[in-house]
Amino acid sequence: MKSFLKNITLSSKIFILLLMILTLFSGLISLAFYFHLRDKVLSNSYEKMNIVFAKMDALGRYVMYNLRPAIIEIFEELGHHDRFIREAMSTTHVRKIVMEYFKETFPQVTYERVSPYPINPENKFQIIHYELLAKIMEEDPSFAWRGLIKIENREYLVIAKPIYAQKNCLTCHGSIEKIPKALFKYYQFKEDFPWIEGSLMGIELVKYPVEEALSEVKALVVGIFTISIISALLLLFILEGLFYNIIIKPIKQLNHHFKALREGKISLRTPLPIVSKDEIGELLQSFNSLSKHIDTTQRAIYENLKTLETIFESITHPIALINSCCEAEISNQAYKESPYKKCHLELIEKVFADKKSLKMEIDEGGKFYLLSFYPVFNEKGEVIKVVQILEDITEKKLMEERLIMTEKLAAVGQVSAGLAHEINNPLSGIILLLNQLRKNHLPAQEKENYFDLIHQGLLKIQTLIKDLLNFTRSSELKPQRVSVNEIIIDLLNLSSHLLEKEKIRVSLALDQSMPNILLDREKMEQVFLNLILNAVQAMENSTEKHLTIETYHKAGKVYLTFQDTGPGVPENIANRIFDPFFTTKPPGKGTGLGLSVSLAIVEKHGGRLYLDKSHKGAKFVIELPSEF
Numbered sequence: 252m253k254s255f256l257k258n259i260t261l262s263s264k265i266f267i268l269l270l271m272i273l274t275l276f277s278g279l280i281s282l283a284f285y286f287h288l289r290d291k292v293l294s295n296s297y298e299k300m301n302i303v304f305a306k307m308d309a310l311g312r313y314v315m316y317n318l319r320p321a322i323i324e325i326f327e328e329l330g331h332h333d334r335f336i337r338e339a340m341s342t343t344h345v346r347k348i349v350m351e352y353f354k355e356t357f358p359q360v361t362y363e364r365v366s367p368y369p370i371n372p373e374n375k376f377q378i379i380h381y382e383l384l385a386k387i388m389e390e391d392p393s394f395a396w397r398g399l400i401k402i403e404n405r406e407y408l409v410i411a412k413p414i415y416a417q418k419n420c421l422t423c424h425g426s427i428e429k430i431p432k433a434l435f436k437y438y439q440f441k442e443d444f445p446w447i448e449g450s451l452m453g454i455e456l457v458k459y460p461v462e463e464a465l466s467e468v469k470a471l472v473v474g475i476f477t478i479s480i481i482s483a484l485l486l487l488f489i490l491e492g493l494f495y496n497i498i499i500k501p502i503k504q505l506n507h508h509f510k511a512l513r514e515g516k517i518s519l520r521t522p523l524p525i526v527s528k529d530e531i532g533e534l535l536q537s538f539n540s541l542s543k544h545i546d547t548t549q550r551a552i553y554e555n556l557k558t559l560e561t562i563f564e565s566i567t568h569p570i571a572l573i574n575s576c577c578e579a580e581i582s583n584q585a586y587k588e589s590p591y592k593k594c595h596l597e598l599i600e601k602v603f604a605d606k607k608s609l610k611m612e613i614d615e616g617g618k619f620y621l622l623s624f625y626p627v628f629n630e631k632g633e634v635i636k637v638v639q640i641l642e643d644i645t646e647k648k649l650m651e652e653r654l655i656m657t658e659k660l661a662a663v664g665q666v667s668a669g670l671a672h673e674i675n676n677p678l679s680g681i682i683l684l685l686n687q688l689r690k691n692h693l694p695a696q697e698k699e700n701y702f703d704l705i706h707q708g709l710l711k712i713q714t715l716i717k718d719l720l721n722f723t724r725s726s727e728l729k730p731q732r733v734s735v736n737e738i739i740i741d742l743l744n745l746s747s748h749l750l751e752k753e754k755i756r757v758s759l760a761l762d763q764s765m766p767n768i769l770l771d772r773e774k775m776e777q778v779f780l781n782l783i784l785n786a787v788q789a790m791e792n793s794t795e796k797h798l799t800i801e802t803y804h805k806a807g808k809v810y811l812t813f814q815d816t817g818p819g820v821p822e823n824i825a826n827r828i829f830d831p832f833f834t835t836k837p838p839g840k841g842t843g844l845g846l847s848v849s850l851a852i853v854e855k856h857g858g859r860l861y862l863d864k865s866h867k868g869a870k871f872v873i874e875l876p877s878e879f
């Protein structure tokens with residue numbers, strides 16, 4: 252049934268459903284009608300039967316109480332004792348006769364007065380009378396029983412009453428001796444009747460065959476049912492027609508429209524004709540505006556797509572959308588023409604796993620490429636594809652190399668110039684002194700002074716060369732685990748003489764929880780000393796001379812800061828102070844190597860040295876890793 256309903260049209264479905272409902276409805280109404288009519292027929296029949304009963308009863312009583320005593324009196328007066336006229340004095344007989352006449356008018360109604368021991372053998376109990384007696388006894392022995400009963404396959408409506416013996420009944424239904432002779436002669440009784448006053452003598456009943464009346468009712472109800480079904484069918488056909496025109500037709504129209512749209516026979520802009528202004532009309536109207544909206548959106552998307560495609564195609568770098576099998580699903584013209592199409596499955600897999608972009612430079616036969624991979628995510632945040640961009644950076648690389656070369660050359664030039672200048676000064680002095688020494692007539696003391704000066708000049712050149720060596724070759728580090736706090740304290744002790752002379756107040760903020768770290772103690776001492784000396788020199792003309800040294804550590808790094816109250820580093824030279832030989836100090840006072848050498852040492856330790864510009868005065872910060 253379910254699958255049958257699935258496969259039929261909507262109107263057939265509704266038709267079948269309505270038919271079922273209407274049939275059920277008509278059936279129920281007809282059934283109710285049937286029971287109502289049946290009740291009516293039965294109650295009418297009962298009424299008729301009751302009238303018959305009442306008449307028979309009245310007749311019986313008339314005979315018993317009026318006619319019989321009057322006739323007996325007349326017989327007594329005439330001396331005819333013990334005379335009995337059956338036709339006038341037997342209540343049962345009279346009833347029977349009257350009923351015969353009655354039947355002429357109402358042939359269907361039957362009256363019976365029967366007993367197991369009747370005077371007239373015709374009135375003897377049949378099986379059905381015993382059944383009725385049983386029913387009376389079952390219900391209420393003092394009342395009449397009424398109901399439907401089947402006698403010889405016909406259905407009868409029956410009212411049956413019990414007959415109880417009264418005193419005067421026993422005159423004829425008592426002992427043989429007392430029965431009127433005339434009656435005895437007529438019936439020839441053999442023995443006494445068993446009745447005493449109050450005993451149940453028999454029953455009287457009226458029966459009426461209802462079958463015909465009921466079958467009429469049935470025929471009527473069947474007629475009603477048939478008419479209602481025919482009317483229902485007619486109504487359904489009318490409804491079906493209306494339903495088809497109002498609902499099915501527009502739906503079919505919509506369906507055709509969809510089909511035509513799908514097959515490309517019409518465009519989204521072709522409107523559906525709207526014939527009604529009802530809900531269906533509104534629906535079609537909404538559909539029209541929806542398809543218009545879809546069309547506009549589709550065009551906009553198409554335009555955007557076109558623009559994106561043009562951009563995509565005009566990008567000169569090869570771009571491709573790569574799937575997890577390393578196949579290019581979408582690619583631009585540059586990619587298609589590119590000779591480099593190598594699959595980097597490992598890298599693609601890494602992007603899929605890490606969900607992060609990845610870059611790699613590759614050297615392919617003298618050409619340099621930058622390969623970039625970008626993950627493409629779905630709405631669940633999973634990587635579904637990878638965008639691969641190939642950039643030819645050969646030119647850029649060469650440029651960079653050239654630039655480095657140029658910078659290197661410039662640095663060499665700068666270094667050589669500075670070096671020449673720094674060496675030239677003491678050398679000129681030494682040459683001058685040597686010329687003087689050539690003159691033999693110099694006093695011994697003066698000679699000694701000249702040798703001292705020459706020695707000092709040569710030492711200066713040696714220190715310079717040592718610094719230079721440190722800067723360029725940066726001899727190997729000799730790391731050992733040390734406490735930076737301790738180095739600071741030792742250094743301050745060593746330079747206490749200078750600090751006191753320059754009247755410099757020193758504040759220490761050393762973190763006691765500083766870890767011991769691996770570093771080249773000697774080289775790092777040189778760095779700290781350079782910074783301290785720079786600070787001392789910077790504060791030469793300051794009124795407040797205060798040097799603050801701080802140590803602390805955070806996030807696996809160790810920090811040392813050197814802050815002074817000097818004039819600070821002017822903005823215009825801040826980016827040059829770490830250059831070798833850059834100095835603002837007068838010749839002979841500074842070589843300009845201090846900060847550059849310090850920077851080289853710190854960087855060699857894997858750290859950073861920089862000027863913190865956010866403070867007044869100058870603040871230099873050393874950042875070192877706990878391990879390197």
Ligand SMILES: Nc1ncnc2c1ncn2[C@@H]1O[C@H](COP(=O)(O)OP(=O)(O)OP(=O)(O)O)[C@@H](O)[C@H]1O
Binds near residue numbers: 817828841845
């Ligand atoms: N604490 C400071 N305050 C202000 N300027 C500073 C400070 N430290 C360095 N400078 C500036 O940086 C320049 C370079 O310093 P650097 O230590 O490299 O060389 P120098 O001190 O001039 O010479 P030397 O080679 O003798 O150290 C200095 O000439 C100075 O102008």
Ligand SMILES: [Mg+2]
Binds near residue numbers: 781846
């Ligand atoms: Mg210096």
